[in-house]
Amino acid sequence: MGGVANFYTAQEAVIKSLSSGMNIVSICHSFEKQSKAKNAVLSKYKNDDNFKKKINLSLERIHSLMKISADLKEKNNNKISLEEVGKKEHIKLAQNIVDKSITVLNMSHDTRFLPLKNVDEIYYFAKELSSYGIEDKRTQISYIIEPISKELKTKVNILETGKIIDHEVREEIIQNSKNKNILVLSENAYLHSELVELISKMSQKTKKLILVALRNPYDVFIPKVEYGICTYGFNENIQTSLLKILKGKINPTGNLPIKWRPKYAR
Numbered sequence: 001m002g003g004v005a006n007f008y009t010a011q012e013a014v015i016k017s018l019s020s021g022m023n024i025v026s027i028c029h030s031f032e033k034q035s036k037a038k039n040a041v042l043s044k045y046k047n048d049d050n051f052k053k054k055i056n057l058s059l060e061r062i063h064s065l066m067k068i069s070a071d072l073k074e075k076n077n078n079k080i081s082l083e084e085v086g087k088k089e090h091i092k093l094a095q096n097i098v099d100k101s102i103t104v105l106n107m108s109h110d111t112r113f114l115p116l117k118n119v120d121e122i123y124y125f126a127k128e129l130s131s132y133g134i135e136d137k138r139t140q141i142s143y144i145i146e147p148i149s150k151e152l153k154t155k156v157n158i159l160e161t162g163k164i165i166d167h168e169v170r171e172e173i174i175q176n177s178k179n180k181n182i183l184v185l186s187e188n189a190y191l192h193s194e195l196v197e198l199i200s201k202m203s204q205k206t207k208k209l210i211l212v213a214l215r216n217p218y219d220v221f222i223p224k225v226e227y228g229i230c231t232y233g234f235n236e237n238i239q240t241s242l243l244k245i246l247k248g249k250i251n252p253t254g255n256l257p258i259k260w261r262p263k264y265a266r
Contacts, residue, residue: 006191011040019051023058098237102245103230103254105220115248116210120180122148122156123173123202125195127187127215147243152183170198177205183246184211190218200224212242217256230256 004013010033014025018041027034044051104114124145145156157173159165182202189195203209203224210227213219220228229245229252231238244250 006188010034010037013037015040015044015051018058019054021054021058023061095237095240099241099244099250101232101254102238102241102252103217103232103256104245104252105228105230105256106226114245114252116152116181116183116246118181119152119154119183121176122152122154122183122185124156124158124185125187125189125199126158126160126185147239148183148185148246151243151247154183156185165194165198170194173198174201174205177202177209179205179207182206182209184209185214186211186219187215188219189213190216190222196222230254 008016010027014027014037017025025037027037041055045055046052145158149156159169184199184202186195186199189199199209199211200223203222203226208227209225210229211220211222211225212229212231214231214234217228217230217232220230229242231242241250245252
């Protein structure tokens with residue numbers, strides 16, 4: 001997650017986590033990161049006796065949990081099975097949970113800014129252009145772009161947040177936002193001062209700008225942004241819920257996991 005990955009390498013993070021008493025560390029996004037983290041743990045295990053003791057204790061706890069799980073399965077006459085996972089009722093339940101998790105913040109006096117009746121422009125500030133917001137490599141193409149573009153009948157403009165956006169391009173985006181209804185999709189934009197400034201200026205020019213924070217919720221607190229939607233991720237369930245909310249098919253009921261709310265000024 002960004003709260004870790006933005007400040008530590010995979011090797012540093014996994015060593016700190018296991019040294020602090022964690023038993024299992026999940027590393028996603030690339031085999032390379034997993035491999036480097038594994039090698040770092042093996043090296044530390046061989047050369048640090050204290051770390052070795054912590055790992056051995058973690059292994060004991062993991063084996064203990066596995067035994068409890070096996071005993072529970074036997075107690076229930078082996079009725080618990082992986083084949084049960086993924087049935088229609090489970091998928092429906094998962095989608096229902098996600099539907100209720102999306103959070104909408106309204107920092108203006110406009111009490112009815114959803115559903116979206118018309119959108120003039122959509123901007124997607126993606127973390128990496130190669131990923132297009134897709135965590136599941138099996139999807140191959142950008143799930144988030146195609147349905148939103150199709151549903152709202154508006155083309156999606158994609159820019160990469162990890163690279164400096166040319167000054168002329170920024171100015172063109174700002175001027176193009178004037179008196180329009182704009183939907184912005186962002187991935188940790190708050191970490192890039194240049195992008196924060198761009199979105200703030202866009203918001204001042206637009207008729208209405210709605211920002212969808214696809215990762216951390218902090219993007220919705222970018223100065224001048226009036227309307228924010230926090231999805232906390234962008235897997236298929238989340239994107240399905242987002243589309244439902246944008247089209248007014250469900251009412252958002254999620255709560256923000258943080259209390260911090262900077263002063264809003266238009």
